[in-house]
Amino acid sequence: MSMLDDGPDWNFQLLEQYDAEISALAKRFKLDTYPNQIEVITAEQMMDAYASIGMPINYSHWSFGKKFIHTEQNYKRGFMGLAYEIVINSDPCIAYLMEENTVTMQALVIAHACYGHNSFFKNNYLFKTWTDASAIIDYLVFAKGYVAKCEIKHGVEAVEHTLDACHALMNYGVDRYKRPPSLSIEEEKHRQEEREKYLQSQVNDLWRTLPKGEKTIHKERLHFPPEPEENILYFIEKHAPLLEPWQRELVRIVRKVSQYFYPQKQTQVMNEGWATFWHYHLLNTLYDEGKVSDRFMLEFLQSHTGVVAQPDYNSQYFSGINPYALGFNMFMDIKRYCESPTPEDKEWFGDLAGSNWLDTLHFAMQNFKDESFISQFLSPKIMRDFRLFAIEDDSSKPFINVSAIHDEIGYKQIREQLSAQYNLSNLEPNIQIYKVDFRGDRSLTLRYYPQQGKPLATSKEEVLKHLHHLWKFDVHLEQQNSDGSVVKLSSCCSESSAA
Amino acid sequence: MSHFIDRRPNGKGKSTVNRQRFIRRYKQQIKRSVADAIGNRSVTDIESGEQITIPKRDVSEPLFHTGKGGSQRRVLPGNDQFAKGDKIKRPPQGGGQGSGEGDASNSGEGEDDFVFSLSKDEYLDILFDGLELPNLKKTTVDSSTEFETFRAGYQTEGIPSNLDIVRSLKGAVARKIAMTSGSRKELKQLEEEYQQLLKDPHHDQAKLLKLEDDIEHLKQRIAKVPFIDTFDLRFRNYEKRPVPSSQAVMFCLMDVSGSMDQATKDIAKRFYILLYLFLTARYDNVEVVYIRHHTQAKEVDEHTFFYSQETGGTIVSSALKAMHQIVKDRYDPAEWNIYAAQASDGDNWSDDSPLCRDLLEKELMPLTRFYAYIEITTRDHQSLWREYQKVSATWENFVCKHIVTVDDILPVFRELFSTNAEMRT
Numbered sequence: 001m002s003m004l005d006d007g008p009d010w011n012f013q014l015l016e017q018y019d020a021e022i023s024a025l026a027k028r029f030k031l032d033t034y035p036n037q038i039e040v041i042t043a044e045q046m047m048d049a050y051a052s053i054g055m056p057i058n059y060s061h062w063s064f065g066k067k068f069i070h071t072e073q074n075y076k077r078g079f080m081g082l083a084y085e086i087v088i089n090s091d092p093c094i095a096y097l098m099e100e101n102t103v104t105m106q107a108l109v110i111a112h113a114c115y116g117h118n119s120f121f122k123n124n125y126l127f128k129t130w131t132d133a134s135a136i137i138d139y140l141v142f143a144k145g146y147v148a149k150c151e152i153k154h155g156v157e158a159v160e161h162t163l164d165a166c167h168a169l170m171n172y173g174v175d176r177y178k179r180p181p182s183l184s185i186e187e188e189k190h191r192q193e194e195r196e197k198y199l200q201s202q203v204n205d206l207w208r209t210l211p212k213g214e215k216t217i218h219k220e221r222l223h224f225p226p227e228p229e230e231n232i233l234y235f236i237e238k239h240a241p242l243l244e245p246w247q248r249e250l251v252r253i254v255r256k257v258s259q260y261f262y263p264q265k266q267t268q269v270m271n272e273g274w275a276t277f278w279h280y281h282l283l284n285t286l287y288d289e290g291k292v293s294d295r296f297m298l299e300f301l302q303s304h305t306g307v308v309a310q311p312d313y314n315s316q317y318f319s320g321i322n323p324y325a326l327g328f329n330m331f332m333d334i335k336r337y338c339e340s341p342t343p344e345d346k347e348w349f350g351d352l353a354g355s356n357w358l359d360t361l362h363f364a365m366q367n368f369k370d371e372s373f374i375s376q377f378l379s380p381k382i383m384r385d386f387r388l389f390a391i392e393d394d395s396s397k398p399f400i401n402v403s404a405i406h407d408e409i410g411y412k413q414i415r416e417q418l419s420a421q422y423n424l425s426n427l428e429p430n431i432q433i434y435k436v437d438f439r440g441d442r443s444l445t446l447r448y449y450p451q452q453g454k455p456l457a458t459s460k461e462e463v464l465k466h467l468h469h470l471w472k473f474d475v476h477l478e479q480q481n482s483d484g485s486v487v488k489l490s491s492c493c494s495e496s497s498a499a
Numbered sequence: 500m501s502h503f504i505d506r507r508p509n510g511k512g513k514s515t516v517n518r519q520r521f522i523r524r525y526k527q528q529i530k531r532s533v534a535d536a537i538g539n540r541s542v543t544d545i546e547s548g549e550q551i552t553i554p555k556r557d558v559s560e561p562l563f564h565t566g567k568g569g570s571q572r573r574v575l576p577g578n579d580q581f582a583k584g585d586k587i588k589r590p591p592q593g594g595g596q597g598s599g600e601g602d603a604s605n606s607g608e609g610e611d612d613f614v615f616s617l618s619k620d621e622y623l624d625i626l627f628d629g630l631e632l633p634n635l636k637k638t639t640v641d642s643s644t645e646f647e648t649f650r651a652g653y654q655t656e657g658i659p660s661n662l663d664i665v666r667s668l669k670g671a672v673a674r675k676i677a678m679t680s681g682s683r684k685e686l687k688q689l690e691e692e693y694q695q696l697l698k699d700p701h702h703d704q705a706k707l708l709k710l711e712d713d714i715e716h717l718k719q720r721i722a723k724v725p726f727i728d729t730f731d732l733r734f735r736n737y738e739k740r741p742v743p744s745s746q747a748v749m750f751c752l753m754d755v756s757g758s759m760d761q762a763t764k765d766i767a768k769r770f771y772i773l774l775y776l777f778l779t780a781r782y783d784n785v786e787v788v789y790i791r792h793h794t795q796a797k798e799v800d801e802h803t804f805f806y807s808q809e810t811g812g813t814i815v816s817s818a819l820k821a822m823h824q825i826v827k828d829r830y831d832p833a834e835w836n837i838y839a840a841q842a843s844d845g846d847n848w849s850d851d852s853p854l855c856r857d858l859l860e861k862e863l864m865p866l867t868r869f870y871a872y873i874e875i876t877t878r879d880h881q882s883l884w885r886e887y888q889k890v891s892a893t894w895e896n897f898v899c900k901h902i903v904t905v906d907d908i909l910p911v912f913r914e915l916f917s918t919n920a921e922m923r924t
Contacts, residue, residue, distance in 0.1 A: 019501045036502065041506045072615075164560070168561050318577075388576055390573070402583060454569035462561035
């Protein structure tokens with residue numbers, strides 16, 4: 001086929017041609033994707049999408065308005081550019097293209113989002129386990145309708161207050177370890193049987209009148225919940241004593257949305273790295289096959305280079321490790337040590353070095369998250385290229401200590417530490433529901449388990465107020481130190497008991 | 500496999516609801532910011548919205564996150580000088596090195612303000628929340644007022660272009676049904692009879708023929724009722740009704756004698772801005788006439804009005820006369836809603852004050868919708884205030900208010916135009 005038109009203006013016909021070419025290549029590289037729904041939108045619509053956390057539809061809340069105003073203000077003043085695309089983990093996979101993009105950029109975005117991100121969404125184990133791509137849009141439609149109905153019934157303010165409280169605890173609304181059950185018909189039947197069994201046990205008078213053992217009552221009084229609960233919103237939804245049914249449903253909505261985004265938080269490096277690797281690879285292959293022009297390639301490379309740039313720690317542009325840069329380079333590096341491994345790679349990766357690169361890449365994409373991906377696949381070469389070094393900032397000491405650099409003795413430690421940096425439980429303070437005084441004043445006690453002695457920030461007071469709004473009885477927050485000692489941090493008490 | 504959709508025609512504004520929610524939630528802060536901003540505007544500058552500033556901590560959403568302290572470990576890129584075991588001095592607080600991790604961004608934010616702009620409409624809405632124009636009598640309807648055309652039912656005569664086909668046919672169908680109902684009933688009866696006769700093996704041939712004849716006759720009668728008749732035609736009817744004039748003129752009267760300093764004028768200016776904005780929110784077309792006076796009155800432009808300094812005594816009646824003359828010349832009260840706002844520090848040539856009252860009561864008050872007098876002074880009231888008090892006792896649309904500092908303006912203004920009429924004195 002002859003060369004594709006390189007624009008710079010695009011039209012739908014041209015986009016379809018590019019998409020067809022890229023799609024054919026993607027198949028050759030075994031990229032398994034959801035069907036694509038590619039939507040062209042304006043900059044203003046892009047800002048709308050930004051504001052509703054990237055989703056095409058969401059319930060109404062002032063905080064989205066705040067985010068919109070903030071984005072609009074920054075954009076208008078030229079403080080920030082808008083992303084070229086937004087892609088949604090749904091089936092079909094919805095991707096937004098901005099109308100301002102040139103055809104090169106559109107092609108880049110199609111390769112990046114519609115084949116890179118899309119295949120990641122479909123195949124990564126976290127997304128497969130935790131999200132239901134075919135249901136999310138329907139669920140959000142339901143959520144929007146439900147919130148609107150509640151607003152009519154119970155007033156905008158009451159709904160807003162409850163949602164505020166839920167948003168404050170949003171990060172604590174996810175199941176981290178339990179796999180959510182997928183409700184199949186069998187499961188549904190099983191539950192139904194269980195309910196029947198339960199009813200049966202209730203009718204049995206003999207069973208009902210049997211005295212309970214002293215011990216069990218005592219035990220119950222001692223501790224509820226029996227194990228600390230980390231999903232605070234779930235606990236509230238199920239156990240808050242005075243919540244109205246509609247409030248429980250709101251808690252559930254926020255919890256579900258939070259759960260949906262949970263995998264994205266944990267796979268930023270991998271997801272962006274994967275998508276960037278593939279747009280780079282797909283467009284380069286197009287060029288090798290003579291389907292795109294030099295002009296196209298130069299524009300693409302300029303943009304690509306900007307995306308994967310990693311400023312040094314002392315640069316004024318530095319704002320942490322760029323997930324695009326780290327992810328892209330790691331995937332490129334895996335390809336390198338599969339194709340032409342050095343003795344060092346052989347020592348570090350064993351059989352992995354020298355294996356089929358495409359299979360290894362797919363394996364890595366499917367079965368890891370950022371934390372495990374880094375601890376498994378980060379090679380010394382990347383550490384040298386990035387010139388990584390680890391620091392230890394202990395507030396009790398006057399100096400920051402450089403604990404490891406990119407050398408023989410430091411590689412392992414840097415890899416370990418970088419991996420930990422992407423461990424969500426290191427990023428978000430570990431706070432769990434410790435106990436409820438069910439037979440006493442119904443107060444709720446949370447426990448904070450600090451890591452490396454990091455204290456909680458002062459915002460905890462405000463969050464406790466929100467939690468109190470949901471629980472409606474006293475709420476206490478304690479800190480359990482590594483030596484086992486427990487310190488009381490803060491409480492939020494009902495007005496009546498405070499007076 | 501891929502499906503392209505052009506969403507651009509869908510329009511923006513998906514976030515409008517959320518934006519309104521935000522504004523509603525922070526109405527108090529926004530109101531305060533709007534009130535502060537009033538002083539920096541030109542009287543007729545209403546095209547722009549307003550920059551609103553809200554302290555960031557007010558709009559923040561709290562989350563649990565870790566604070567400073569403890570031992571923090573990080574991996575950084577771009578090592579250019581360090582070896583294992585090096586000790587680095589802590590960079591000064593808030594200096595160069597941004598914290599890159601997701602969790603640090605919350606604590607890293609300074610107490611910057613949250614700045615955004617309100618659109619013109621949002622701005623006016625907030626500024627005049629709960630206010631209403633006083634004494635909004637319908638302008639007397641005479642030949643010179645504007646008319647608007649509106650639909651007013653149907654009529655049986657009219658021009659073809661106004662013919663309402665559906666309505667006409669509805670009538671025609673009804674007429675047809677009504678006019679043929681008797682015949683159809685008869686027809687049905689005869690047909691039944693005919694059928695029965697046919698079944699009878701010994702039927703009378705003559706009777707059968709007669710029946711056939713009758714049926715045929717009835718059918719023709721039914722067919723003769725016309726499908727549509729001139730009687731059925733209905734034409735859309737339009738009528739004109741007078742609309743109250745949608746234009747207003749606002750007279751700004753100000754004393755520029757030596758006793759009025761720039762601070763006092765600034766206060767007056769803010770009052771004028773408010774009134775102007777308020778009027779523009781309600782009228783399509785608002786003109787402003789500036790009349791300044793010391794011993795003589797003169798119509799001037801805005802800049803001269805506010806910023807040129809004059810000296811000399813004060814004769815307020817000169818301004819009232821000038822206003823009356825301008826109204827007579829240019830603003831026919833039948834077409835214009837006339838508003839006036841007068842600002843002064845209360846100084847007047849004492850012989851002149853009764854004359855002012857006379858002028859107002861006899862000439863101006865019958866013409867104006869509303870006349871506001873604000874006295875900006877820290878001293879005791881003088882003769883002008885007392886005379887004006889008398890005017891306000893008899894004229895409901897005349898109001899005097901006393902303003903001491905800038906902060907009084909918005910409250911006084913709100914009091915003047917508050918929806919609750921009893922609040923007005």
